[in-house]
Amino acid sequence: MKKRKLIKLGGSVFEQLDPRYYEEWSEWLAEKNELIVMHGGGPALSAYCRELQIDSIFQAGVRVTTAEVLLGAERVLGGEVQSKIVYTLNQYKLPAVGITGIDGASIRGEKQPEYGAVGQVTKIEDKLFHTLMQTGFIPVVTSLITGSEGTLNCNGDTCAVALATELAVDEFELLTDVAGIKLNGLDQSEVTISDLQAGLESTEINGGMIPKAEALIEAARQGIKHVRIRFGQDVMSPGTQVKEEKNERITTNVSAS
Numbered sequence: 001m002k003k004r005k006l007i008k009l010g011g012s013v014f015e016q017l018d019p020r021y022y023e024e025w026s027e028w029l030a031e032k033n034e035l036i037v038m039h040g041g042g043p044a045l046s047a048y049c050r051e052l053q054i055d056s057i058f059q060a061g062v063r064v065t066t067a068e069v070l071l072g073a074e075r076v077l078g079g080e081v082q083s084k085i086v087y088t089l090n091q092y093k094l095p096a097v098g099i100t101g102i103d104g105a106s107i108r109g110e111k112q113p114e115y116g117a118v119g120q121v122t123k124i125e126d127k128l129f130h131t132l133m134q135t136g137f138i139p140v141v142t143s144l145i146t147g148s149e150g151t152l153n154c155n156g157d158t159c160a161v162a163l164a165t166e167l168a169v170d171e172f173e174l175l176t177d178v179a180g181i182k183l184n185g186l187d188q189s190e191v192t193i194s195d196l197q198a199g200l201e202s203t204e205i206n207g208g209m210i211p212k213a214e215a216l217i218e219a220a221r222q223g224i225k226h227v228r229i230r231f232g233q234d235v236m237s238p239g240t241q242v243k244e245e246k247n248e249r250i251t252t253n254v255s256a257s
Helices: 020-030 042-051 067-091 127-134 156-166 193-201 209-221
Strands: 004-009 034-039 096-101 107-111 119-124 138-146 151-153 171-176 226-231 240-242
Touching: 004 156, 020 034, 034 067, 034 127, 034 156, 042 067, 067 096, 067 138, 067 151, 096 107, 096 127, 107 156, 119 156, 127 138, 138 156, 156 171, 156 209, 171 209, 193 209, 209 226, 209 240
Parallel strands: 004 034, 004 171, 034 138, 096 138, 107 138, 171 226
Antiparallel strands: 107 119, 138 151, 226 240
């Protein structure tokens, strides 16, 4: 039976991505499954801002997007970063096509004024994504979305969950530059939604991990069967799987340190 997977590829991990992931994705497609990739590019955008002396301000892990930052996001995320990812996938014979939420007005959103030109997804037109996947292509999506007055920058993690939910994916993965979720000082192989919420409330989960943890929570709540965060630099790393709520303690990796 055909399955569908969405991978959120963190911008900070792509340059160091374990090439064995490309083999894993090739095997996934060879089994007649469908794949979609949504990518970030925060480090590249931050480098752009530093070069042009534009302040990078974050609130709860979300980049405040001024008009100058938005222009950078369009140039860097929708241009340079996406082009590199699409080119690399095609080099590994993974047929990739780069798009944004602007293409076909496929992802629409409302502006969140407290973050500047940052949008929250309100509607997804799924025809473009289905058309690409059904014809064997991998949509590589940048989280620039269609607002009522222009382009909006959307947090890649939350945008990925919205897209994964709309497309009813079977698997949702966050590929990042960390080994997984760490709680109580230990790397976790499995966590529940309650565990993640507790980590957020205690601020042990903080900074850029906040939107990632929130994305895992929301993906699990939306009924996606397999939700996990994985280490992009090592395909063999187990990462952290979100499990169903049970009256049991968090299971930790034997090798955690």
